[in-house]
Structures are given as structure tokens and as C-alpha cells.
Amino acid sequence: MRDALLLTPGPLTTSLATKTAMLHDWGSWDSNFNALTASLRQRLVALIDGGEHYTCVPLQGSGTFAVEAAIGTLMPRDGKLLCLVNGAYGKRIAQLTEIIGRQVSVLDFGETAAVDPARVAEALVSDPQITHVAVVYCETSTGILNPITAISEVVAAAGKKLIIDAMSAFGALPLSANNLDFDAVIASSNKCLEGVPGMGFVLCKTAALEQASGQAHSLSLDLYQQWRYMEQTGQWRYTPPTHVMAALMVALDQFDAEGGRVARLARYSANCQTLIQGLQEQGLQSFLPEELQAPIIVTVHAPAHPNWNFSEFYQLTKERGVILYPGKLTSAETFRIGCIGALGQAEMQIALDAIAHALKKMDICL
Numbered sequence: 001m002r003d004a005l006l007l008t009p010g011p012l013t014t015s016l017a018t019k020t021a022m023l024h025d026w027g028s029w030d031s032n033f034n035a036l037t038a039s040l041r042q043r044l045v046a047l048i049d050g051g052e053h054y055t056c057v058p059l060q061g062s063g064t065f066a067v068e069a070a071i072g073t074l075m076p077r078d079g080k081l082l083c084l085v086n087g088a089y090g091k092r093i094a095q096l097t098e099i100i101g102r103q104v105s106v107l108d109f110g111e112t113a114a115v116d117p118a119r120v121a122e123a124l125v126s127d128p129q130i131t132h133v134a135v136v137y138c139e140t141s142t143g144i145l146n147p148i149t150a151i152s153e154v155v156a157a158a159g160k161k162l163i164i165d166a167m168s169a170f171g172a173l174p175l176s177a178n179n180l181d182f183d184a185v186i187a188s189s190n191k192c193l194e195g196v197p198g199m200g201f202v203l204c205k206t207a208a209l210e211q212a213s214g215q216a217h218s219l220s221l222d223l224y225q226q227w228r229y230m231e232q233t234g235q236w237r238y239t240p241p242t243h244v245m246a247a248l249m250v251a252l253d254q255f256d257a258e259g260g261r262v263a264r265l266a267r268y269s270a271n272c273q274t275l276i277q278g279l280q281e282q283g284l285q286s287f288l289p290e291e292l293q294a295p296i297i298v299t300v301h302a303p304a305h306p307n308w309n310f311s312e313f314y315q316l317t318k319e320r321g322v323i324l325y326p327g328k329l330t331s332a333e334t335f336r337i338g339c340i341g342a343l344g345q346a347e348m349q350i351a352l353d354a355i356a357h358a359l360k361k362m363d364i365c366l
């Protein structure tokens, strides 16, 4: 039987080919595995048109480990971060920056608006101590798309350095070093690249990394050391996520075969549209206005009905082979449906049918 469809922000549904790529054991010292690492690093740099100026530092762990490593390594100990927040992932960056003992100032836009570049420009003028700015490309807690091109322009104009958490956007939304200035972009294996969970990676300006020796707060989350070791030996510092790497390589082959980022974005956009329209036909409303909605994950208002209960709804859709995701908002009761993963129109229809079935069982007539 097919696994349940994961309509979640990751881990997400992977293809059979990607899963099958994990049926081998790899020695961490072996030249085949080193070649795999080198090739993956190059392919990831190529995805942002990073050319000679950027390098890829992969890191064991989930995406947050890579975010923490990037902030801790790239910021000098006396640096100050301006953290742009419009949801839980932005808040998480502010929190981890504070925990590792770097100064952080938060610019909060609430949960229902995109980051406003004009306010970022003002904040940079009013606080000259700021050295770095962090922004989330697609704020996965709501699905909001942030205007990173305009943000990168004001950050560059102020002479500051930009760190982009592109976790849920990388591989689908546009992101190129040719038209965007940033010191680092962070993403992971298990979102739009449709690999399995277990590693993050940071695409860094090599010049920024070269200056980062001794800055990290942590041994294992030191990207500079990870990078130096990899450059010198071709190997990972500490046990590599061998199966995750093998799966990501095959996932990237499928990404290329599909037609790359543009084709992937087109598939996710179609998924998103089908979902929003199908939900509307059932009387369910998506949370965000169209202009803020990234085609990554859709937040949906919970039905205003006395029978509504997310746990019961979740169980009922699960019985139909569809896994949904709870909401993450403080201001409204919502749930979320992912548009990403190895899923297309047929799967969106299965999800919509499962939702209709669940509402009917719960006696919710909208």
C-alpha cells in the first residue's frame, strides 16, 4: 500500500526512486562517497548561480541546525543582527541568536503582513551597530512570501550583510546570486528539493566564510571548520548523513529531469491553486490574500462550526491516506496544507476528497 500523502511543510512525500537510492551502505572515507559529496556541493551552488563566489557547506541535522551554524559562524561575536519577523521561523532565528549570545534586534511585522523593505531601511539607519540582517524567504508558519529582492537592495544599500532562511523556498522560488546580494542562503534536503530529512546546507559567500575563523560559538556547528575540513580532505567532519546524501543526489536528478526550478515552481503553483479553489468550493477559506501567498503551503481558516475539532479532522483525513498539518498562528484558528513534495494534481484531488469526507463525517456543513 502507498504511504500516506504528506501535505506538510517537510518532511514530505518523496518519490520511489529517491527512497530506493537509500538501499546502499556508504563508507564515510570511501572515494565514491567523497565524490558524491563534491558533486552535490557543486550542484547546489549552481542552483543559485553561485559561480566562483559562493561555496556550499552541508551540515548534519535538520534545517535549524544549519541556521544556527550560519548565524553563529558568519556573525562576529560583537556583531548585531536585525531579525525580520513575520512568523514562527523568523522568531526562531531571533531566539537562537540570543541564546548563542549575539546581539539581536527584532523588527516584527505581525503574522499577516509581508516584511516591509522601507521599515527595514529605517531600522538600519537608526541603529548603526547592526552588521547583519536575517530574513525568511517563505515564512512557512503562514505561507507568506517575503519580498527578498527589495529587502536585499535596502540591506546592500546600507552596507549590511544579508542572511536568508530559504528553507521552504529553495529549489522552487527564484533565488540567484546574479540579481540578489546575500552573504548566505540556508536550506535543507527535505523541502522543495524533495530529498529525505537529515541535512541542511549553507550557500555562503566564500569571502565571508574566509573571515569567519574562530567566530563560531560551537564546535559541531562551526561552518568554517566544516568547510575547511571538507576542502582539505573531501570528507565530512564527524559522521556524514550518507543515505540522505545519496537520496538527495537522485532527488536532484529528478529535479533536473522535471525541468529544474521553473518546472517545479509551476507544479507547486498548480497544486496551490487547485487546493485553494477546491477548498473554496467546500466553503473553506484560505487565510492569506493572494498577493502574499507563496505556492508552498496554504493556511486555512478552521470552519466556524461547533463540531470543529482539528484532531478528529486529522484522524479522518489520515484514514483516507492524507496527512495534514496543524496551524501555527496565535491570532486565528487555522490548519495548513502543503503544496510541496512529489505530489501533483491527482494527489491534490485525493486531499480535497479526504477533506470533504472528513467534514461530512463530522457533520460540518458549510
Ligand SMILES: *Cc1c(COP(=O)(O)O)cnc(C)c1O
Binding pocket: 009, 010, 062, 063, 064, 065, 067, 089, 136, 138, 139, 140, 165, 166, 167, 168, 188
Ligand atoms: C523547515 C524550516 C526550517 C527548519 O526547520 P527544521 O524543522 O529544523 O528542519 C527553518 N526555516 C523555515 C522557513 C522552514 O520552513
